[in-house]
Amino acid sequence: MHISFLKGHGTENDFVLLPDVDAVLDLTPARVRALCDRRAGLGADGVLRVVRAKAVEGRPGDVDDDMWFMDYRNADGSVAEMCGNGLRVFARYLLDSGLVGEREFPVGTRAGVRAVRVDGNGEVAIDMGAARVGADSSVTTGGRRFAGVAVDVGNPHLVCIVDSLDDLDLSVPPTHDRELFPDGVNVEFVVVDGPERIRMRVHERGVGETRSCGTGTVAAVAGVLHARGETSGAADVHVPGGCVHVAISGKTSTLTGPAAFVARGEVDLTWWNALAERAE
Numbered sequence: 001m002h003i004s005f006l007k008g009h010g011t012e013n014d015f016v017l018l019p020d021v022d023a024v025l026d027l028t029p030a031r032v033r034a035l036c037d038r039r040a041g042l043g044a045d046g047v048l049r050v051v052r053a054k055a056v057e058g059r060p061g062d063v064d065d066d067m068w069f070m071d072y073r074n075a076d077g078s079v080a081e082m083c084g085n086g087l088r089v090f091a092r093y094l095l096d097s098g099l100v101g102e103r104e105f106p107v108g109t110r111a112g113v114r115a116v117r118v119d120g121n122g123e124v125a126i127d128m129g130a131a132r133v134g135a136d137s138s139v140t141t142g143g144r145r146f147a148g149v150a151v152d153v154g155n156p157h158l159v160c161i162v163d164s165l166d167d168l169d170l171s172v173p174p175t176h177d178r179e180l181f182p183d184g185v186n187v188e189f190v191v192v193d194g195p196e197r198i199r200m201r202v203h204e205r206g207v208g209e210t211r212s213c214g215t216g217t218v219a220a221v222a223g224v225l226h227a228r229g230e231t232s233g234a235a236d237v238h239v240p241g242g243c244v245h246v247a248i249s250g251k252t253s254t255l256t257g258p259a260a261f262v263a264r265g266e267v268d269l270t271w272w273n274a275l276a277e278r279a280e
C-alpha cells in the first residue's frame with residue numbers, strides 16, 4: 001500500500017489533498033491532526049480526501065453515489081460541512097488528474113452538491129448556493145466585543161464589520177453565543193473600503209486564524225450587503241493570502257479565485273501506521 005498526497009492552497013488557505021479513489025484510508029482525527037501539524041507533519045489548515053460519494057455515510061440526498069466527494073476535515077480533526085478555498089483546489093485536482101474530463105462538473109460536499117468551473121487561467125469558480133443571513137449576535141476577543149450577523153453558507157459564520165483589521169487579537173478563538181452556534185462558528189472581521197472592495201481577517205472554527213476562508217468571503221459579502229439593506233451585489237475580497245471575487249444574487253452566490261499545487265509525494269507508512277494507536 002502507498003498513500004499519495006498533494007499540497008495545495010487557495011489564497012494561502014492550505015490543504016493536504018489525499019486521493020482515495022478506492023475509499024481505503026482510515027482517516028482518523030488523530031491522523032488529520034498529524035498531517036496538518038506544521039512541525040511534525042506536512043502542515044496545513046485542513047485535509048481534502050478525494051473519494052466517491054457512495055463511500056461517505058450520511059451524505060446529503062442531492063449527492064449521487066458516483067459523484068466525486070470532497071471529504072473535508074479541519075486541522076483539529078473535526079469535520080466541516082463545506083470549504084470554499086478547498087473546493088477550488090479539489091476541483092483543480094480532479095481536472096488535472098483526469099478524474100473528470102470537462103471543465104464544468106458537480107462535486108458532492110456535506111453541504112450538498114456544488115457546481116464548479118475550472119478556467120484555463122488557474123482560476124476556479126464555484127456556485128456556492130444561497131448565503132443565508134440570520135440573527136444579529138456578537139463575539140468577544142482581546143477584551144473587546146464586536147457586533148455581527150450570522151450567515152450560513154453551508155457552514156456557520158458571524159460577520160462583524162469593523163473600522164480596522166490591524167489591532168485584532170485572533171490568537172485565541174473569539175467567544176461566541178453557544179445557543180446560536182452550538183457547533184462553533186467561523187468569525188469574519190470586515191472593513192468596507194468601497195462599494196465593491198472589502199478587506200477581511202478570519203478566525204476559523206477548528207483551525208485558528210487563517211490567511212483566507214472561501215465560505216467566509218461569501219459570508220462577508222452577504223453580511224455587508226445586508227448592512228446596506230441589499231441582497232444582491234459583488235465585491236473583491238482582499239484577505240491576507242490574496243484576493244477572491246464574490247457575487248451574490250438573491251438566490252445563490254459565486255466564489256471565484258485561484259487554486260495552486262506546490263508539492264506531491266508519499267506519506268511514510270511507518271509514521272501513518274503508528275498514528276493508528278494514538279488517542280482520538
Ligand SMILES: N[C@@H](CCC[C@H](N)C(=O)O)C(=O)O
Pocket residue numbers: 013046074079080081082083084085086155156186204205206207212213214215216
Ligand atoms: N477554509 C474554509 C472553511 C473550512 C471549514 C471551517 N473551518 C468550518 O469549520 O466551518 C473555506 O475556505 O471555506
